[in-house]
Amino acid sequence: MIEPIHPENPLPYLDDLRSGDELEAVVYEITQDLIDRYGLASLDLNPVHMSPDWSKKARVFGTPATVQHGMMSMSFMTSVVLRSLGPLAQVVRVDSKFTKPGPVGQTITCTGQVQDLHVHGNGNDFVTIQVVATDQEGDTVGISTIDVRLPRRPGATP
Amino acid sequence: MSGNTERFEHLVETDKQRRFSRDFLATWENCEFWDRADIGRMRQAPGVFRVEEEDVLCYNRALGETHPLYVDPEYARRYAPNGTVLVHPVFTTTIGFWFSQPGIQGSWIRTPGARNPFQKVEIERPINVGDRLTMMQENSERFWRRGQAYITTHAIIYDQNDHRKAELWGTLILPPSRDDVRRFGDLS
Numbered sequence: 001m002i003e004p005i006h007p008e009n010p011l012p013y014l015d016d017l018r019s020g021d022e023l024e025a026v027v028y029e030i031t032q033d034l035i036d037r038y039g040l041a042s043l044d045l046n047p048v049h050m051s052p053d054w055s056k057k058a059r060v061f062g063t064p065a066t067v068q069h070g071m072m073s074m075s076f077m078t079s080v081v082l083r084s085l086g087p088l089a090q091v092v093r094v095d096s097k098f099t100k101p102g103p104v105g106q107t108i109t110c111t112g113q114v115q116d117l118h119v120h121g122n123g124n125d126f127v128t129i130q131v132v133a134t135d136q137e138g139d140t141v142g143i144s145t146i147d148v149r150l151p152r153r154p155g156a157t158p
Numbered sequence: 159m160s161g162n163t164e165r166f167e168h169l170v171e172t173d174k175q176r177r178f179s180r181d182f183l184a185t186w187e188n189c190e191f192w193d194r195a196d197i198g199r200m201r202q203a204p205g206v207f208r209v210e211e212e213d214v215l216c217y218n219r220a221l222g223e224t225h226p227l228y229v230d231p232e233y234a235r236r237y238a239p240n241g242t243v244l245v246h247p248v249f250t251t252t253i254g255f256w257f258s259q260p261g262i263q264g265s266w267i268r269t270p271g272a273r274n275p276f277q278k279v280e281i282e283r284p285i286n287v288g289d290r291l292t293m294m295q296e297n298s299e300r301f302w303r304r305g306q307a308y309i310t311t312h313a314i315i316y317d318q319n320d321h322r323k324a325e326l327w328g329t330l331i332l333p334p335s336r337d338d339v340r341r342f343g344d345l346s
Contacts (some may be wrong), residue, residue: 028222036166041213041220043255045180047270051162057345060271070274075221075248080244087227088239091247097276107231 011086012151014125023084023112023129026076027059030068037071052104065103070142073098073108073144077144079132085148092126093137093147098140107136115145119158125150159218160345172212179259182268186343188260189268192300192332194306197292200296203264205256207291210215211242214230214287217249242287250279251337252325253315257293264295264311266332271342273331275308290318298327307334 028034032052038051043155047054048061056064082089102108110129119125126149133142141158163181170176179185211231218228226233227244233241246309258264266272285291298312319324333339 004274034220036169037220040169040171040175041217042251043175043178044251045163045178046272047162048180048264048270048272050166053181054162054270055346058271058342070277071248071251072221072331074277075246076253077245079221079223082223083225087244090284091281093278093280094247098274099275127237134282139335 013154013156014127014150015118015156016030016092017117017150019114020114021114023114023131025112025149026080026083028076028108030102030104030108031064032104035066035068035072035104035131036051038075039068040130042069042071044069045073048108061101063101063103065105068102068108070096070098073102073133074144076108077110077112077133077142078146080110080131080149081129081146084112085150085152090149091146092142092149094144095141095146096144098142099119100135100139102135102141108141109134119152121158123151125152135151171215171248172210174210174213176255178256182270183343183346185260185268186270186339187267187336189204189299191336192266193298193335193336195266195297195300195309197297197300199263199295201263203262203293203295207253207256207293209245209285209289209291211287213252214243214245214249215244216244218243221246228276228281231336240286245285247279247288248280248314249285250326252327253285253291253293254311254313254328257295257313262298264297264308264313267311267328268332269330269332270345271333271339274329276329278327278328282322282324285315285323289323291323292316296297299329306331308332
């Protein structure tokens with residue numbers, strides 16, 4: 001079971017959440033600098049992300065622009081959960097689909113909503129949150145289903 | 159090395175980044191190809207990934223994380239569960255790419271022209287700064303869907319005590335043959 005260890009870093013109890021609760025959105029602009037920094041941090045240096053000159057010729061996604069990493073999108077979608085529930089939230093599963101490329105210049109908004117509360121006991125209780133990433137045209141670019149293990153309120157019943 | 163990597167060399171900051179084979183265009187011929195990949199054989203990836211504080215800070219900062227448990231080592235020493243900055247759950251990406259060097263099974267994740275349709279990670283135990291990680295990897299699936307060539311890597315990450323830390327399933331759509339990859343790899 002996860003116990004908050006510092007008053008500045010509390011975790012919510014599973015019992016404090018309800019299906020349909022919305023999490024604070026994470027918004028980011030896809031710039032080449034952001035892609036470069038993520039590419040180096042993740043060691044994914046594929047030219048479709050890292051080389052504007054190559055991307056103009058290759059047009060892997062039909063666009064001449066470089067595109068964000070799917071894993072960067074997955075990371076930001078996961079950050080929606082971490083920023084809302086707190087950095088000590090124990091993410092145990094992230095399952096992501098990428099449905100539209102995110103070229104440089106797009107602004108992406110990631111929104112999260114509580115789906116299910118899984119009450120298993122023995123410290124294995126978790127919440128399932130769906131996060132959707134949307135571009136500035138309103139199109140979905142990614143969807144993640146994220147499970148987060150959370151403590152139960154003392155004395156809580158299933 | 160192609161000129162494509164010179165543009166971002168000034169951002170290189172960690173020892174792993176400095177030692178990593180950064181030019182994916184210079185190494186594509188040494189990577190696995192979709193139509194030649196060995197399916198269903200779990201192998202130990204060579205090497206040990208020691209999780210350094212600088213690796214984790216670089217990842218967290220790239221995402222714009224601001225909570226001190228992610229970006230302030232001194233704060234983390236006082237308040238984090240194990241006294242080090244917290245590792246983002248999708249940091250497993252860095253681990254996966256580090257292990258998938260050219261010539262290694264699963265190195266197709268470096269393929270020029272690849273597209274990323276879906277990914278999954280399950281975390282059994284949090285990864286921490288100081289962990290010495292090893293990885294078992296198999297090409298678990300290869301299939302055609304709507305005329306496109308998909309392949310999935312399945313990897314299990316262990317710590318220095320042989321505890322399972324995380325399990326990954328990463329799928330890409332690839333140019334299916336060496337000649338198909340060459341169309342992208344030879345562009346400069």
